[in-house]
Amino acid sequence: MGxxxxxxxxxxxxxxxxxxxxxxxxxxxxxxxxxxxxSITDLSPSTARVLPTLYAYRNGTSxxxxxxxDEGNQIPIPEDIQESVIGAFLRFEIFxxxxxxxxxxxxxxxxxxxxxxxxxxxxxxxxxxxxGLRVEILSQADEGLTGAWGIxxxxxxxxxxxxxxxGGSTQITWMMTKDGxxxxxxxxxFSFPYGAAALTQRLTLIEKKSKSHEEEEAKKExxxxxxxxxxxxxxxxxxxxxELVEKAxxxxxxxxxxxxGGFWGWGYLLLYQAQKHAENxxxxxxxxxxxxxxxxxDTQELKKVAKRAKRIFRVSDRRRAQVPAVAFLVSxxxxxxxxxxKEAQFCQGGVREGILFSTLPPEIRMRSPIETATEPFARLxxxxxxxxxxxxxxxxxxxxxxxxxxNDIDDGWEELPSQKLMRNIPSSFTKHILHxxxxxxxxxxxxxxxLSSAAALRTTSTxxxxxxxxxxxxxxxxxxxxxxxxxxxxLPPREYSFRQALRRLLSPAELxxxxxxxxxxxxxxxxxxSGGEDDVEAFEDDNDYKDAxxxxxxxxxxxxxxxxxxLQRPHHKKPHLSIRAAFADDLGSSGKKPGLRLVFMLRMxxxxxxxxxxxxxxxxxxxxxxxxxGKKKHWIRTTDNENNLDSDFSDLASSExxxxxxxxxxxxxxxxxxxxxxxxxxxxxxxx
Numbered sequence: 045m046g047x048x049x050x051x052x053x054x055x056x057x058x059x060x061x062x063x064x065x066x067x068x069x070x071x072x073x074x075x076x077x078x079x080x081x082x083s084i085t086d087l088s089p090s091t092a093r094v095l096p097t098l099y100a101y102r103n104g105t106s107x108x109x110x111x112x113x114d115e116g117n118q119i120p121i122p123e124d125i126q127e128s129v130i131g132a133f134l135r136f137e138i139f140x141x142x143x144x145x146x147x148x149x150x151x152x153x154x155x156x157x158x159x160x161x162x163x164x165x166x167x168x169x170x171x172x173x174x175x176g177l178r179v180e181i182l183s184q185a186d187e188g189l190t191g192a193w194g195i196x197x198x199x200x201x202x203x204x205x206x207x208x209x210x211g212g213s214t215q216i217t218w219m220m221t222k223d224g225x226x227x228x229x230x231x232x233x234f235s236f237p238y239g240a241a242a243l244t245q246r247l248t249l250i251e252k253k254s255k256s257h258e259e260e261e262a263k264k265e266x267x268x269x270x271x272x273x274x275x276x277x278x279x280x281x282x283x284x285x286x287e288l289v290e291k292a293x294x295x296x297x298x299x300x301x302x303x304x305g306g307f308w309g310w311g312y313l314l315l316y317q318a319q320k321h322a323e324n325x326x327x328x329x330x331x332x333x334x335x336x337x338x339x340x341x342d343t344q345e346l347k348k349v350a351k352r353a354k355r356i357f358r359v360s361d362r363r364r365a366q367v368p369a370v371a372f373l374v375s376x377x378x379x380x381x382x383x384x385x386k387e388a389q390f391c392q393g394g395v396r397e398g399i400l401f402s403t404l405p406p407e408i409r410m411r412s413p414i415e416t417a418t419e420p421f422a423r424l425x426x427x428x429x430x431x432x433x434x435x436x437x438x439x440x441x442x443x444x445x446x447x448x449x450x451n452d453i454d455d456g457w458e459e460l461p462s463q464k465l466m467r468n469i470p471s472s473f474t475k476h477i478l479h480x481x482x483x484x485x486x487x488x489x490x491x492x493x494x495l496s497s498a499a500a501l502r503t504t505s506t507x508x509x510x511x512x513x514x515x516x517x518x519x520x521x522x523x524x525x526x527x528x529x530x531x532x533x534x535l536p537p538r539e540y541s542f543r544q545a546l547r548r549l550l551s552p553a554e555l556x557x558x559x560x561x562x563x564x565x566x567x568x569x570x571x572x573x574s575g576g577e578d579d580v581e582a583f584e585d586d587n588d589y590k591d592a593x594x595x596x597x598x599x600x601x602x603x604x605x606x607x608x609x610x611l612q613r614p615h616h617k618k619p620h621l622s623i624r625a626a627f628a629d630d631l632g633s634s635g636k637k638p639g640l641r642l643v644f645m646l647r648m649x650x651x652x653x654x655x656x657x658x659x660x661x662x663x664x665x666x667x668x669x670x671x672x673x674g675k676k677k678h679w680i681r682t683t684d685n686e687n688n689l690d691s692d693f694s695d696l697a698s699s700e701x702x703x704x705x706x707x708x709x710x711x712x713x714x715x716x717x718x719x720x721x722x723x724x725x726x727x728x729x730x731x732x
Contacts, residue, residue, distance in 0.1 A: 077211025156212030188233025194393030209306030224410030240306030413514030423575030529562020639717030679715025
């Protein structure tokens with residue numbers, strides 16, 4: 045992993061010593077139609093929101109395919125398949141024991157294939173006899189509800205139509221989530237036998253039994269009409285709320301939240317396409333991947349890709365064979381869903397996630413995934429750092445910081461901003477993102493300079509936070525770029541293309557504020573290099589810090605430093621630092637330039653009122669990085685989304701931009717002047 049001995053070791057990744065039972069651990073078996081998924085999850089309250097996985101494995105046994113002969117006739121689950129499945133269950137019991145999962149916390153959840161099996165009851169009884177485990181067979185309604193909970197776990201906010209495409213069936217309903225609560229159709233979910241494996245079988249039989257091409261097309265058209273009628277009837281029966289309908293009308297369609305193996309395969313095809321293009325989509329994680337309608341519904345192109353590509357990431361031969369059937373389903377959906385499809389968001393939320401997430405209390409479900417995932421990395425000073433980062437944003441926009449994690453679409457590259465627009469802080473800079481940044485501020489600080497910025501850039505895609513469940517790709521890009529900017533964006537040339545790909549997921553305004561906050565964080569890391577007890581002591585009289593620390597960790601401030609430790613501290617202590625920021629119209633030599641005024645307040649103490657540590661001098665040198673962000677050559681170009689690189693490698697410093705006649709924002713892109721002041725308060729000296 046790199047980073048030497050100081051790489052954080054997270055309890056959620058380690059498991060327990062063998063035979064030491066941990067009641068927070070759960071072993072879940074998702075016995076689906078197309079495969080059987082085994083997993084061990086840690087539901088310790090501190091990180092339960094992101095459903096941390098300690099172990100995961102997929103057995104490729106298809107219970108659906110095993111129940112049909114070559115003529116499409118259903119047969120009982122064969123003896124050899126039963127033995128193979130039971131053997132896998134017995135192995136999983138041993139693995140659970142190794143990790144410390146209590147036997148009572150092992151659950152086997154079965155869906156369509158087991159529910160409809162001719163000898164399903166006998167098979168379930170045999171599993172109980174030979175393993176001691178009870179198989180829970182979900183009804184159609186419960187399967188739909190469980191799938192809905194799984195999708196709810198996959199994002200901070202869900203507002204649209206949700207679908208789950210398994211091997212034997214597909215479910216559809218609508219969903220709205222807020223504050224850890226899920227609202228869905230009072231009718232539950234409508235389920236149809238159009239799973240990826242089931243639909244593949246029907247289409248194969250049509251092709252096999254048709255005597256002519258015309259007969260084959262006629263039968264496929266009859267199936268298409270059947271599916272259209274069923275889905276349209278389901279939509280009308282779901283009682284979709286008026287607010288979702290109005291949202292769909294305004295945005296030219298519903299957002300589809302898609303889960304299940306059949307849709308995941310389709311999503312990975314789209315991801316393959318996105319990464320084969322010159323822009324090279326930067327994140328290879330299906331959860332949170334969003335495809336616009338034009339790509340999602342391009343069934344002919346994706347069928348060609350599935351047929352011609354030698355190897356497709358995360359698409360097995362079985363999934364590849366099911367692509368024509370999924371394409372058939374997608375074409376029906378694209379044609380029949382009222383008000384259309386705006387985009388499809390893929391969700392890694394299946395039976396496992398749904399079963400587990402539904403058991404969590406609302407106060408845990410409502411937590412921000414990205415903030416939760418970063419808390420194990422936080423240093424003692426993290427709450428104060430988060431407050432300083434919030435204070436570095438102008439207070440006029442403070443209400444914008446209370447929103448949920450961003451799932452916004454990329455926009456804004458076509459227009460140059462007005463002064464009014466430039467005073468709007470993007471809503472994506474939520475308190476959760478700023479807390480996550482503060483929590484991760486020191487994670488790569490012990491690496492050499494040649495590594496830290498590049499490692500930080502990869503944190504959310506292949507690094508420490510890559511497997512964080514429930515985080516959007518835009519938030520992954522946002523946090524990764526914030527952390528990279530905190531290390532002064534000092535990248536080797538080979539990393540430029542990856543950074544550029546991340547930047548394409550965001551707007552110009554977001555990119556400028558990322559550079560600004562990254563520079564502020566760099567200054568804070570130099571003033572407080574450890575983020576630990578020595579730095580915490582600088583705020584021991586700060587009530588805001590004490591309150592923030594107590595509320596975030598549940599531990600009172602006074603418990604952080606014991607008396608014996610305090611006696612060992614050097615006599616000199618760092619001055620107290622605070623930050624104020626505001627938009628201004630009186631900057632520059634003329635006093636007429638608009639921009640941002642940032643003020644660092646140093647409050648000296650009795651023993652350091654003469655600043656023997658030269659804190660002001662150090663701060664004045666550090667804030668040059670912040671001023672640099674406000675220089676026009678470092679603003680974000682809005683014409684072609686070719687974002688700011690280091691000046692030695694950037695064409696942003698071309699004469700066309702350097703010599704703009706009017707010198708305003710329209711000549712240089714998105715950005716603003718940043719005026720930085722440092723003020724020193726010495727209350728004790730003033731009193732004297």
